[in-house]
Amino acid sequence: MDTIRLKARAKINLGLDVVRRREDGYHEVRMVMQMLKLYDQIDIEKTETPGIRLTCNLSFLPTDECNIAYKAAKVMMEQFDIKQGVCIRIEKHIPVAAGMAGGSTDCAAVLYGMNKLFDLQLSQKKLREIGVKLGADVPYCLMRRTALSEGIGEILTPVAPLPDCPILIAKPSISVSTRYVYEHLKLNEEILHPDVDGIVSALKAKDLYGVTDRLGNVLETVTIPEHPVIADIKQQMMQSGAVNALMSGSGPTVFGIFDDEDKAKKAFEDMKASGLARQIYLTRPFNQKIKSTRKNQRKR
Structure with missing residues (x-):
């Protein structure tokens, strides 16, 4: 090879x-x-x-x-x-x-x-x-x-993997320093911690809504005040029919999870028309099947 x-x-x-x-x-x-x-x-x-x-x-x-x-x-x-x-x-x-x-x-x-x-x-x-x-x-x-x-x-x-569903990705025309976000994160009593164990349980039950009800990211407490457009994108996705929306990682990308392909396609067009995001993608979860043969292991 x-x-x-x-x-x-x-x-x-x-x-x-x-x-x-x-x-x-x-x-x-x-x-x-x-x-x-x-x-x-x-x-x-x-x-x-x-x-x-x-x-x-x-x-x-x-x-x-x-x-x-x-x-x-x-x-x-x-x-x-x-x-x-x-x-x-x-x-x-x-x-x-x-x-x-x-x-x-x-x-x-x-x-x-x-x-x-x-x-x-x-x-x-x-x-x-x-x-x-x-x-x-x-x-x-x-x-x-x-x-x-x-x-x-x-x-x-x-x-367990996320059940198959349309996922809208939108990144505004800004970049975020992961180091800055973590350095300015305040882990005080007021911070709302996501129910990570609940998400894992909902995934095991193949409960899409159980997952979406628990979406959470503590880093939003730093990134959104610095870049309010992230909140605007989340709101736009929800108005377009997302079951829920969240910032990924330290941001600024936002993803919205949908339970209907037509809603997701319309939300894609709505996001383009809004001008809030520079890069927009409509994708789905990738859930790899575990393969054991050497031949198949070469395919990624």
């Missing part, structure tokens, strides 16, 4: 709670993570010339060591003494700096792809150990299943 093409999928947070801030500055979280059918396309090709060449369809993204996907390739080369080079092409569709793990999922795809291309035969556990050093969401993006995420994001427990 000399080339591999991968789908690096976006994620949303059905629930995002911050338990505490640790002495090392990291925050302990409890999150329910769901992957989407929205994805970036990653092509990786072996080259005889040593080194890493990365290209992207978005000119404003770095193509050197400032790119987490580049870092992933470099780590794999250094740790496993890979002498050949690689050419990595990233076709971005996931909104950037948007709370959807766009960088982390590209990083995870490169780790996975390098493992396959160079027949390193690393377990997913080993890849996650490498990935968490690059980014807290990378282990989840390697897992690619609905999961409860704890610790700083590295403790992952598979849970």
